[in-house]
Amino acid sequence: MARQHPTADVALEPDPVVEAYKKDIDRTLLRENLKLTPDERLRKLQDFVTFIHGLRRATRRP
């Protein structure tokens, strides 16, 4: 018999704590991302991570 996992049929009822966090989400960023394809989203993530990496290297003490 297949095992049942707690998240398999989870009904996502609103969680008051999550709702509180949701107020701080910048939805303009999300709306822009949702206009992109998954591939474009990951390339954007890669660009950001590369930028941060470069910034960290540049600010590292010699």
Add this chain to the structure above:
Amino acid sequence: MTDFARLLRVLAGSGAEFALIGGVAAAVHGAARATYDVDVVYSRTPENIARLVSALAPLEPYLRGAPRGLPFTWDTATVAAGLNFTLTTTAGDLDLLGEVILGGTYEDLLSDTELVQVFGIECRCLSLERLIAVKRAAGRPKDLDAIAELEAIAEERRR
């Protein structure tokens, strides 16, 4: 620095059964939050472990944060004897999960994955709804921001 394209191409190119979860899966669904590693849930069949071990070997996987020189050998026996591995590789950090907390195995999650095209390859990614459910079930305070963002994405999709 994590090279997402390289890691995903190596994994997908091996023919291994895996699915994206965690921060990269969130990014696939539209999350703006940055992540610096790749999290995947993988099938624990001996054949799949062999594929993963062989494909990742050139990237020199090692236990993340562990001092060099430990008797850690990247081979099928090691992976078969373990379950979840937090690794560092020459292409960046990789979490290989044999089982997700309260989410189950790759096979348990498979029906809630979708095929996505990224970096010129096709791979499986956990659905937005299941990703939210798994993160909620894990109950980690550090995930609250991420859950809120994922739920906001779900709401935006329904608009």
